[in-house]
Amino acid sequence: MASQSQQPKTRDGVPLSLDIAINMVNIGKEASSMTPAPAVFSAVAILLTTIRDKMANDQDCVDLGVLCVSVCDALQRGTDGKKLEDLNGSVRDAIRRLEATVAKIRQRIDKVTKRHEIVKFFAASNDKGKIAGWRSELNEILQVFNSELILNTNTKVSDTHQVVLKIHEAIGGQNLAYTRPTLCRAKRAFSHSTLQRLNVNVRPSNVRYPNETSLPRAVPTLRAGLADIVDFGQDGVVILRNGFNVQSFLAIKDYSYNAGGSRIEEHVRLVGDVTGDGADDLVEFGEAGVLVSTNNGDNTFTSPVKLVLKDFGYDAGGWRVEKHIRCLADIRGVGRSDIVGFGDGGVIVSKNDGNAKFNPVYLALGDFGYHAGWRVERHLRFIGVATESGRPDIIGFGDKSVFIGRNNGDGTFAPAQAVVNDLCYVAGGWRIEQHPRFIADLTGDGKVDIIGCGDAGVSASLNKGDGTFGPVNLVVKHFGTRQGWEVDKHPRFIADLTGDKRGDVIGFGEAGVYVAYNNGNGTFQPAKFVLSDFGVQQGWQVNKHPRFVVDLTGDGRADILGFRENSVFVAYNDGKGGFPSVKTVTSELSFSGGR
Numbered sequence: 281m282a283s284q285s286q287q288p289k290t291r292d293g294v295p296l297s298l299d300i301a302i303n304m305v306n307i308g309k310e311a312s313s314m315t316p317a318p319a320v321f322s323a324v325a326i327l328l329t330t331i332r333d334k335m336a337n338d339q340d341c342v343d344l345g346v347l348c349v350s351v352c353d354a355l356q357r358g359t360d361g362k363k364l365e366d367l368n369g370s371v372r373d374a375i376r377r378l379e380a381t382v383a384k385i386r387q388r389i390d391k392v393t394k395r396h397e398i399v400k401f402f403a404a405s406n407d408k409g410k411i412a413g414w415r416s417e418l419n420e421i422l423q424v425f426n427s428e429l430i431l432n433t434n435t436k437v438s439d440t441h442q443v444v445l446k447i448h449e450a451i452g453g454q455n456l457a458y459t460r461p462t463l464c465r466a467k468r469a470f471s472h473s474t475l476q477r478l479n480v481n482v483r484p485s486n487v488r489y490p491n492e493t494s495l496p497r498a499v500p501t502l503r504a505g506l507a508d509i510v511d512f513g514q515d516g517v518v519i520l521r522n523g524f525n526v527q528s529f530l531a532i533k534d535y536s537y538n539a540g541g542s543r544i545e546e547h548v549r550l551v552g553d554v555t556g557d558g559a560d561d562l563v564e565f566g567e568a569g570v571l572v573s574t575n576n577g578d579n580t581f582t583s584p585v586k587l588v589l590k591d592f593g594y595d596a597g598g599w600r601v602e603k604h605i606r607c608l609a610d611i612r613g614v615g616r617s618d619i620v621g622f623g624d625g626g627v628i629v630s631k632n633d634g635n636a637k638f639n640p641v642y643l644a645l646g647d648f649g650y651h652a653g654w655r656v657e658r659h660l661r662f663i664g665v666a667t668e669s670g671r672p673d674i675i676g677f678g679d680k681s682v683f684i685g686r687n688n689g690d691g692t693f694a695p696a697q698a699v700v701n702d703l704c705y706v707a708g709g710w711r712i713e714q715h716p717r718f719i720a721d722l723t724g725d726g727k728v729d730i731i732g733c734g735d736a737g738v739s740a741s742l743n744k745g746d747g748t749f750g751p752v753n754l755v756v757k758h759f760g761t762r763q764g765w766e767v768d769k770h771p772r773f774i775a776d777l778t779g780d781k782r783g784d785v786i787g788f789g790e791a792g793v794y795v796a797y798n799n800g801n802g803t804f805q806p807a808k809f810v811l812s813d814f815g816v817q818q819g820w821q822v823n824k825h826p827r828f829v830v831d832l833t834g835d836g837r838a839d840i841l842g843f844r845e846n847s848v849f850v851a852y853n854d855g856k857g858g859f860p861s862v863k864t865v866t867s868e869l870s871f872s873g874g875r
Contacts, residue, residue, distance in 0.1 A: 552608035667747035758807035777857035
């Protein structure tokens with residue numbers, strides 16, 4: 281293992297990893313003029329140039345692995361899996377140069393560290409006769425165990441489909457956290473579904489808030505900067521991988537309506553790393569308890585599913601979607617998701633011992649539960665880092681106050697303390713069906729602030745850094761009910777649109793997309809109209825068309841992703857928080873084209 285104090289090697293004063301990246305950029309540029317897919321190769325060249333320009337030193341070598349996979353993926357798609365000898369000379373030469381580049385990386389990468397973590401590359405496959413074999417080799421080349429916290433979001437949509445947007449994001453120590461009914465950016469923050477009763481009898485006619493999110497988990501991941509889509513459909517789990525040629529595939533015939541008897545109105549399904557290997561696994565809270573299929577690392581999952589805990593289930597424990605919240609979160613900072621539930625008696629936890637083995641449940645905090653008066657339809661509950669300890673705390677919006685249960689560091693939480701006497705059901709008149717509320721880092725200090733879209737606009741209470749909060753102030757005179765914004769028509773999000781690691785406000789209104797940029801200190805610029813699409817006037821409906829704001833390109837700036845009747849659409853961020861155009865990604869997993 282390389283020493284933590286090892287100095288990066290250079291050639292003529294240029295870090296070797298940067299030198300390799302430049303070679304790859306040149307390959308991408310040459311590939312942009314090739315056939316049969318010049319547009320794909322051009323996209324690769326842009327990607328490589330962008331990442332190369334962001335690389336400051338040898339410790340940024342993790343990006344090289346991502347570059348290798350991206351280049352090889354593009355070459356494979358562009359050549360349709362043909363043999364090397366059947367390709368034209370330019371493409372064949374580019375691939376051979378890529379082979380030499382990868383060889384250099386394998387020789388030198390073990391001498392390079394990133395955040396004192398070793399980046400290991402696997403031995404090359406002997407099957408180089410086809411591009412497909414190449415991609416298989418390079419797709420396994422990166423095994424990075426990063427120290428960053430990575431999150432997922434789970435979203436319920438109409439009928440029997442449950443879509444999970446899997447986010448891989450680790451930019452400058454910041455991580456995406458996902459809150460009801462949207463998602464936001466917050467360093468080491470977690471968030472959680474605040475209206476799980478949405479799962480009850482989900483139909484287009486009666487869904488009130490279909491864009492709800494379940495609590496994501498925070499664990500290491502193998503690849504940063506890419507979002508995949510996971511669909512819990514009629515006949516199994518379908519995955520849509522993020523890439524240049526988007527295609528879906530059936531990953532496992534379980535966890536579905538027809539295969540396994542899973543029902544949205546009874547069973548919560550999530551993705552999260554329960555083994556600590558950096559890859560997302562499938563988890564369901566079913567009839568008999570918690571079911572798990574671990575990730576094999578090759579886009580498949582173990583089958584049949586395994587019952588790992590006889591609790592948190594419909595029959596095992598009497599857990600109900602309309603009363604209780606269940607989620608995955610690494611509450612101890614060990615790199616594996618534990619199980620956390622807001623039950624009758626309070627916060628219930630089962631610790632993960634590793635390799636998807638869970639201990640018996642215990643009461644971690646006798647508050648925030650059903651018997652203490654907490655109701656899914658009135659009281660939002662989140663998990664996020666609110667204190668200087670860096671461990672996830674519990675944040676709940678009660679009747680008269682916002683409460684925090686501080687993490688004790690041992691899997692338990694301190695008694696709830698009131699921190700804000702506003703933004704609640706009685707204190708302020710806030711309603712789940714009218715006023716979205718979030719936790720997100722607005723100031724860049726790594727601790728969550730409290731935000732809500734109320735009657736007059738967007739209000740915020742900033743964290744003082746120790747888990748106490750300042751007064752609630754109106755920060756944006758827009759996105760409120762008085763300006764015509766409605767929960768069942770206009771999704772609103774908190775996300776980093778500019779790359780400054782601070783949450784901006786973005787909303788899907790009548791005419792399209794509106795944005796209020798963060799000034800960097802928790803105050804905001806006036807809302808402005810940025811895109812005439814994804815809005816009500818363009819036919820987008822909350823009960824049919826989920827919309828997300830996530831980083832799809834790995835540049836640290838959120839893009840827009842939307843699911844329509846016949847296609848999935850994307851508006852890529854221009855790097856300045858704007859969205860110049862909308863593109864069709866695929867017809868898979870659309871409202872009428874999904875499984």
